[in-house]
Amino acid sequence: MDAVASGEERAAVDELLGPPASGWAGAERDDQTFRVARSGREARDRRHLLLPALHALQSRVGWISPGGLNYVSERLTVPPAEAYGVATFYAMFSVEERPKTVVHVCDDLACRVNGAEDVCAGFESMFGPPGSRKTGRGWARSPCLGLCEQAPVALIQTSGDARPDRALVHVMVTDEEGRGAPSPFEGREGWGAARHGSPAAPQVDEIAPQIGDQGERETLRLLRRVGVVDPASIDDYRAHGGYEALRLALEHGPEWSIQQVTDSKLLGRGGAAFPTGVKWKAVAEQPVHPHFFICNADESEPGTFKDRVVMEQDPFAVVESLTIAGITTGCEQGYVYIRGEYPLAAERLGHAIGEARRHGFLGDDVMGHGTSFDIELRRGAGAYICGEETALFNSLEGKRGEPRNKPPFPVQRGLFGKPTGINNVETLINVLEILTIGGQAYAEIGTDGSTGPRLLCLSGHVANPGVYEVEHGVTLRDAIDMAGGMRGGGDPMAVLLGGAAGGFVGPDRLDIRLTFEDAREGGYTLGSGVVMAFDDSVDLGDLALRIARFFRDESCGQCVPCRVGTVRQEEALHRIASGRTLGTRQDEEGLLGDVAQVMRDASICGLGQTAANAVQSLFASFAMFPDGAGVAEESGA
Numbered sequence: 001m002d003a004v005a006s007g008e009e010r011a012a013v014d015e016l017l018g019p020p021a022s023g024w025a026g027a028e029r030d031d032q033t034f035r036v037a038r039s040g041r042e043a044r045d046r047r048h049l050l051l052p053a054l055h056a057l058q059s060r061v062g063w064i065s066p067g068g069l070n071y072v073s074e075r076l077t078v079p080p081a082e083a084y085g086v087a088t089f090y091a092m093f094s095v096e097e098r099p100k101t102v103v104h105v106c107d108d109l110a111c112r113v114n115g116a117e118d119v120c121a122g123f124e125s126m127f128g129p130p131g132s133r134k135t136g137r138g139w140a141r142s143p144c145l146g147l148c149e150q151a152p153v154a155l156i157q158t159s160g161d162a163r164p165d166r167a168l169v170h171v172m173v174t175d176e177e178g179r180g181a182p183s184p185f186e187g188r189e190g191w192g193a194a195r196h197g198s199p200a201a202p203q204v205d206e207i208a209p210q211i212g213d214q215g216e217r218e219t220l221r222l223l224r225r226v227g228v229v230d231p232a233s234i235d236d237y238r239a240h241g242g243y244e245a246l247r248l249a250l251e252h253g254p255e256w257s258i259q260q261v262t263d264s265k266l267l268g269r270g271g272a273a274f275p276t277g278v279k280w281k282a283v284a285e286q287p288v289h290p291h292f293f294i295c296n297a298d299e300s301e302p303g304t305f306k307d308r309v310v311m312e313q314d315p316f317a318v319v320e321s322l323t324i325a326g327i328t329t330g331c332e333q334g335y336v337y338i339r340g341e342y343p344l345a346a347e348r349l350g351h352a353i354g355e356a357r358r359h360g361f362l363g364d365d366v367m368g369h370g371t372s373f374d375i376e377l378r379r380g381a382g383a384y385i386c387g388e389e390t391a392l393f394n395s396l397e398g399k400r401g402e403p404r405n406k407p408p409f410p411v412q413r414g415l416f417g418k419p420t421g422i423n424n425v426e427t428l429i430n431v432l433e434i435l436t437i438g439g440q441a442y443a444e445i446g447t448d449g450s451t452g453p454r455l456l457c458l459s460g461h462v463a464n465p466g467v468y469e470v471e472h473g474v475t476l477r478d479a480i481d482m483a484g485g486m487r488g489g490g491d492p493m494a495v496l497l498g499g500a501a502g503g504f505v506g507p508d509r510l511d512i513r514l515t516f517e518d519a520r521e522g523g524y525t526l527g528s529g530v531v532m533a534f535d536d537s538v539d540l541g542d543l544a545l546r547i548a549r550f551f552r553d554e555s556c557g558q559c560v561p562c563r564v565g566t567v568r569q570e571e572a573l574h575r576i577a578s579g580r581t582l583g584t585r586q587d588e589e590g591l592l593g594d595v596a597q598v599m600r601d602a603s604i605c606g607l608g609q610t611a612a613n614a615v616q617s618l619f620a621s622f623a624m625f626p627d628g629a630g631v632a633e634e635s636g637a
């Protein structure tokens, strides 16, 4: 309770918040302090800075100490217990002292089938179990880091020095003498002997392979500028058609823009497939002001990395399309909420926002039209649930990222209780194409029920993993063929469609079409565009256990069906895997079915409602745990 912040901790927080204005907010207390008390609205207004302040502490000193937390609480007038509740909600924050450098090794599905367990074993032999501080160096297992096309991967989270967090791709274990790829930790004191190597970052055409094929790249609409423009140059962006769509939106006005988006029949790409035109119109019509618009860049669905590629390679497109969405729906302030594990994308987007402001594309007088709109970039801190729109609002407001009940819907009462529009990154960049070619022309692309282009995230055992742009209507087989087919040839044994919240399909279903209407009829989901294909070397039981662990870890715990159901699901799978069932195996499968039904029917949000989908799809169509044993039990750390 009485812990006091160190000078370094105070400096980190003051750098963000400015010096304390009074003795009640952390300054020296003097006579005045006891005559003027600031409270109420003025104090509450700064609560939304809690996450940035915790980030400041974490990245400066490597953890959130009791003294640091007390100082943040005082500065923002947030009760310390509440601030503690927020700090402990997010995986990237630590309230226990830990090493200044922590490597988060992804052991999720795409990395798992590409050697992640070997990487984890290598780390364990050198540095002890995950979380151990034996060597003064830290490592941890992590869910998907959104770099699946470069699996296996890791993220180095650093603090204190000037070196920012950074991703390690194609991590590999080298031999005892360190032969093989160079150590990612070379030059970093104490890490020199690490036996894990990471070759140079891949070329853009490796993460978006169509870019390398001149014939194919001419057909691209969403990835048109990826690999072509300099992501740091607004001039280059403009030379490639940038800011034409915003000019059209400003010239023709909001009604015209909403009409184009409505005519385009664009459906949201964040997973729920909600009509974007309907959402924009609803926000624009709300009489209560201010309105807010948010770009959902949280992208934490395992297997999804399309938004990251767009943000890293074409960040001005995200800034321009969010500006259009904001101005069209009557907002003056927009936010990009980006997942905390995307350091490069955050850096490039931050730069793009600054450049747009400097060149008059954001601010009080956007493009000289007298319209005011600005954007703030906010980083998440490692919580899958914060991609759910209402959890995201709570996170932005400086609260735990727990979903809210709906209604009221965000268009009525969203961020700070005001009308709010929110769209996924991919949804937003489609708007540039829609305004440029016209809504009706856009609606001709794809199929009747699923218009426009679509980004797919191909990973697993395909020959050329990466982000691919297709027109709605291609089959699953077409998509896998685009990625060069399976590495070893032949058909996949199983394909995970739509992410961990989606489901597995077998080789007998490769001719299904990737459209919203086909998915609805066929009982599968496109989700966030995940196509993760597995050959027959894979242990499906092991994948089921990893997915169950993911949902158990990521449940926010707010409602019983999901909090208990995700734990029960994992426990039953472990019992089946080990052959130590309660009753017969059929009894256990029956229990899993019941748990799935309850989670689907009674959970507050989409996480609980979909947490059993993938596991159930495996039991329905595949032989899992054939002899009820043989799946390695994991620490689950």
Ligand SMILES: Cc1cc2nc3c(=O)[nH]c(=O)nc-3n(C[C@H](O)[C@H](O)[C@H](O)COP(=O)(O)O)c2cc1C
Binding pocket: 267, 268, 269, 270, 271, 272, 273, 274, 296, 297, 298, 299, 300, 301, 384, 385, 386, 387, 388, 389, 390, 422, 423, 424, 425, 427, 428, 605, 606, 607
């Ligand atoms: C558990 C959960 C996680 C989600 N994560 C994301 C995400 O990372 N990115 C995203 O755009 N939408 C995500 N969504 C969907 C959002 O709630 C929301 O529907 C979406 O941002 C709306 O944008 P759209 O209409 O452009 O799809 C998630 C939903 C749930 C239930």
Ligand code: SF4
Binding pocket: 385, 402, 403, 554, 555, 556, 557, 558, 559, 560, 562, 563, 603, 604, 605, 606, 607, 608, 609
């Ligand atoms: S369904 Fe799960 S994640 Fe969603 S509110 Fe309930 S406990 Fe939280």
Ligand code: FES
Binding pocket: 106, 107, 108, 109, 110, 111, 112, 143, 144, 145, 146, 147, 148, 151, 152, 153, 302, 303, 304
């Ligand atoms: S980055 Fe490892 S599974 Fe996605």
